[in-house]
Amino acid sequence: MLDLEVVPERSLGNEQWEFTLGMPLAQAVAILQKHCRIIKNVQVLYSEQVIEVCDLTKVKLKYCGVHFNSQAIAPTIEQIDQSFGATHPGVYNSAEQLFHLNFRGLSFSFQLDSWTEAPKYEPNFAHGLASLQIPHGATVKRMYIYSGNSLQDTKAPMMPLSCFL
Numbered sequence: 001m002l003d004l005e006v007v008p009e010r011s012l013g014n015e016q017w018e019f020t021l022g023m024p025l026a027q028a029v030a031i032l033q034k035h036c037r038i039i040k041n042v043q044v045l046y047s048e049q050v051i052e053v054c055d056l057t058k059v060k061l062k063y064c065g066v067h068f069n070s071q072a073i074a075p076t077i078e079q080i081d082q083s084f085g086a087t088h089p090g091v092y093n094s095a096e097q098l099f100h101l102n103f104r105g106l107s108f109s110f111q112l113d114s115w116t117e118a119p120k121y122e123p124n125f126a127h128g129l130a131s132l133q134i135p136h137g138a139t140v141k142r143m144y145i146y147s148g149n150s151l152q153d154t155k156a157p158m159m160p161l162s163c164f165l
Contacts, residue, residue, distance in 0.1 A: 001071070002039065003060040009105025009147050012051050021147055022048050022157040048156040051145040061143070075140040077101065080108055098141065100151075107151045111141040 004012050011020040017031045025046045032039055041058065053059065061069040068083035069075040080101060090101040092112075099110040146154035 001058065001060055003062070005065070006061055006063050006106065006143070006145065008103060008145060010145070012053070012145055019051055021051060021145065022159050024159070049146060049154050050151070053143040054141075056140055056143065069140070074137070075108070075143075076137055077110060080140065099138070102150055104149055105146060107144045107146070108140045109142040109144075110138045112138060 002014070004014055006012055009021070011018045013019055017035055019028060019031065028044070028046065032042070032044065043054075045052075053061070056069050056075055059069070060067055060071070061075070063083055066083065067073055068079055073079060077099075084103055084106070090099050090110075092099050097112050099112055101108045101110070144151055147157040148154045
């Protein structure tokens with residue numbers, strides 16, 4: 001299982017390699033080819049704006065050296081709150097039945113199984129994530145790393161200097 005460090009607004013990687021926002025496709029392919037024994041069963045769709053992790057069961061993820069997703073740690077809303085700290089309420093998209101929790105350069109989407117599980121909160125949110133009525137154990141469906149304040153307003157960053165080496 002891949003053990004990766006998440007760097008909001010920048011990258012996803014480990015000590016040997018790193019997928020960086022804005023890196024050229026050829027460089028991403030070269031990483032995949034060089035580490036094909038380690039990076040297995042991965043579907044790659046190129047986007048210079050966003051790094052998206054669709055299946056968190058295939059990777060261990062950490063932030064500042066501390067795991068928030070692994071075989072022993074489920075990426076629940078409580079775990080994300082503990083690891084990243086909530087700064088503002090999330091957004092519920094009823095059409096997708098997804099609850100989005102956004103941080104600068106990083107977003108998590110939680111799948112809610114039915115409309116009865118929709119989170120209920122007041123517009124003047126002031127009591128932390130614990131006050132949301134989200135089903136206990138709801139886990140992250142997708143994680144996005146991007147540059148900027150929100151996933152909707154992201155744009156490709158300048159090509160990182162590391163891409164020129």
